Amino acid sequence: MSPPLPDSVPAIRLKGVSFRWPGHPPAVEDVTLEVRQGESLAIIGPNGGGKSTLLRLILGELTPDSGSVEVLGMSPSEARRARRIGYLPQRSAADRTFPVTVRQTVEMAALVGEPPWRRPSAAIRTRVDLALARVNLEDLADRSVAELSGGQFQRTLLARALAVDPPILILDEPTSALDPGAQEQLGEVLARLQSLDGLTLVIVSHDIRAMAAPRSGSEAGRALCDRVACLRRTLHFHDAPEGITPQVLAHVFEHDLSQVFGDVRVLARPTHHRE
Amino acid sequence: MQTLDYLFGPYATMQPAAAAALAVALLCGILSPLVVLRRMAFVGQGISHAAFGGVGVAAVLGLFAAGAGTGALLGAWGVVAVFCIAAGLSIGMLSRRQGIPEDTAIGVLLVASMALGFLLLQMQRGRAGSTSVSVEGFLFGQVATIGPLEAWLAWVVLAVALAALWWIRRPLLFWAFDEPMAESLGIQGGRIRAALMVILAVTVVVTMQLAGVILATAMIVLPGAAALQVARRTSTVLLASLAFGVAGVVVGLVMSFETDWQPGPNIALAYVALFGLARIWNALRR
Incomplete structure (x- = not known):
């Protein structure tokens, strides 16, 4: 930072x-x-x-x-x-049929630039948890995005935007x-x-x-x-x-x-x- | 059971084919969900048909001639691989840079490559003293010609592709899920796409020996399509796709060995059956 x-x-x-x-x-x-x-x-x-x-x-x-x-x-x-800058577009191109969980979606942004051999650090995991908490999605973290309502999916994308701490x-x-x-x-x-x-x-x-x-x-x-x-x-x-x-x-x-x-x-x- | 004779009998001739088939099944199983999710099924079709152009060129160069050595054969597969990689990259380039719709770009390349391959094969056949290359074999697969070299190639390609996919797994997942956002956060979408096209191209090269140019798509699309019917998590989708990939090849090869009919159509139909079962299971589960 x-x-x-x-x-x-x-x-x-x-x-x-x-x-x-x-x-x-x-x-x-x-x-x-x-x-x-x-x-x-x-x-x-x-x-x-x-x-x-x-x-x-x-x-x-x-x-x-x-x-x-x-x-x-x-x-x-x-x-x-x-x-x-964190950005939430009007129409996300994100594919809601994709087999990923809410947490994985948020992690994607947090892990950009991390070397492939390194496991997610404690700092990154904390940042992901915090982003999920900020949008009230802690309880749905392990749910697959295909099972979310429109509002929940929107908040997932918001958490992803927050995952880099902008x-x-x-x-x-x-x-x-x-x-x-x-x-x-x-x-x-x-x-x-x-x-x-x-x-x-x-x-x-x-x-x-x-x-x-x-x-x-x-x-x-x-x-x-x-x-x-x-x-x-x-x-x-x-x-x-x-x-x-x-x-x-x-x-x-x-x-x-x-x-x-x-x-x-x-x-x-x-x-x-x-x- | 002819299968057992072919694999373990005193004249076991099909061991390389079976070994290659296992590698191809694993390779397609890993790649397939991504191909389905990224709507790249037709891209796979385009690349596999481009291979036929490579086959024609290699045949004219005499690389497929009977009695040609290992070097020539490696050269032949190299030519085919170059055609497939070039096709994969051109599809991406035509649609992204030249503004031609992707399916149109594929349509053009597919037809051009098939026509070129067919003409070159006819030319080669017309030459005096040349051994003819089985067109049908290249179109629908030919286990009999899969020797140790092809089997080794398949396993090497599998190892390299797995390593590459592991290396790019994080940006690849993000890019596949949401390309614009991934790119805005600094992921090089063009590079990821190119890497995926190259991996897909070499996968097609080793797959077409088994399933042929026309039916290679079945192996690249159906395991993932079936897996996505039964699983929802990244890990379970991958495992299911690997399982479907191997199951389809085993069933198809056994049917092919028992009937002595070509493996490609047998494998393709086995995959279609598995997909149908997965679809029914998914419908009943609701």
Whole structure:
């Protein structure tokens, strides 16, 4: 593990980032964004609004046409290689018919780069156990992935992303394929990762309610995400003191969403600083 | 029982064939679940048919001629192996770099290699004084021509393939399970794929002596397919696949020895029967 960085280094910093797929209008344009360490940010926006493109720029899978992306002071690909970013894709390519257990799945990531002749060290086994515990899957560790529910499988993949101990976790539509119960469980897990383990979370979602509504349960009253950014090619709203108003949402989604989200007090609370 | 005579009688001629068959069964048993899970059955088919092109070239070079020495025979299998490895790597390259769908790339290579092999064999047959190579033998397997050399080759390939698979087992499992995520964490997917193609290619080379070009796929696909019907854990799937692999070869060879019919179809049908039983067992278990 590399030594901890000073808190002043932002987890993620984008400056004037634009990206255009050849032959298309710009997917994202002049996006400037800073995510502090330990903060949680939701990026919402309509389909085709550039959310996934923005994530891929942060992950280093795409290079911006102009502007710069930094992750913990490094280039995104450096950060990825240094295991500073855990990533949960929207649709995992993982094959659920594969004859592996939950624990094996998590171990796969923890064992990357280990020489073939060495048995998993105690440190690695502890890291795997911890990752399983963080997503509430200790009891299912020896179950084969084919027997899991969708939510359990999603949490298995989350544990795999956590197995390399990344300080930043990036999730692409983590709840979109889950039923409400599983969404709630995943939300609990994510909220705890942020508040207890101090992970920086960036969550792309079109589910404003799940990201920004005050939660019930252990973290009562707190929203999952500290801040919400709306993306439709440009970052339409960010850090405005008045929070996300129905007008902002209507602008982003091109619909009046106050009917849909009227009961949600969406919110950008002032960013809290960690001591 | 002719089987016992062939294996242990005073004129026991089939010992090398049986020894080679055991090695091939173990090799296919280990590899097969991966081939099934990675949806590489048709890739195996493509590689095995590419072997026929190699057979044609080796025949024209006179390497399969009766009376040719061990060196020539080794050379012949070398040519076939080169064809198979080249086919395996080209399938990967065409589909990944040139954007041709994988099944199309296989279709093209398969047909090209079969046609080339067949024409070359006819050319060689047309030559005065040359001994003819049995086309049917290469297509459907020929135990009679499996000598000590082929048996040794099969065991060497098994040992090397096992060592290689053990060496790459962790990245291989991750890559097979979730390629994009494995690559994003630094696993070289291209290298793993290439290594797997080479292992698959040499497996095909030793398998085709027994089962022939056309039916080699049965040995590469069916043990794993049957194992995945009855087992759910990595270790039990591998053990079941090894067991199915050996069982299919034993049943097929015994049927072949008793009837004096070619081993390839007997082995293939034995595997299909085992797969059917595994499937039924899986259906009844629910």
